[in-house]
Amino acid sequence: MSAGASALVGNALVAAAYDAIPTVEADFASRELARKEREEKAAKEAAVLSKVLKPVESARTEAEFIEAADNFALWVIGRGQGAIPEGVGVKNVVKRITLAFDDLPKRSYACERTRDNNGICYSPGKGAELAYESLIKQIRKYTVIQLGDYRRVEFNSF
Secondary structure, eight states: OHHHHHHHHHHHHHHHTTOSOOOOOOOHHHHHHHHHHHHHHHHHHHHHHHHHHHHHHHOOSHHHHHHHHHHHHHHHHHHOSSOSOTTSOHHHHHHHHHHHHHTSOOEEEEOOOOTTTTTEEEESOHHHHHHHHHHHHHHHHHTOEEESSSSOEEEOOO
8 A cells, every 4th residue: 555655646746847837928029020020021022013913904905915914924923832922912913903804905706695795795815815814823823822730721812
């Protein structure tokens, strides 16, 4: 019995060493400095994004749109993961690109008749459509948000 009692007392002494909860000191000043640096970097990157996006929005012909969309897609590919800077909404950028694509002058062509098109469809041109689709594809590819720890769970931003 004394061996069992001494083992019980020995375990109690070992457990006493872990009675205090460790404290973690928060360094708010360094966190605030890191946040400000991240905001400054994001502002600079957003300015670069607006310079690259401006030609896409100001394109008035199919050829201008194709060149501007290709340059924007190359910029997205060159940036890699996180193609759109922090603080700039991906959906907003895509909406601006879509509006620029929709504002291009359109040509009519015969297509399958439906309730609302009367057999006449409109398009800015096959080249502009392909440039738009490839640009959206690249933005979607490089703005996927990965969730989870070891499982690959992806969330499309738009």
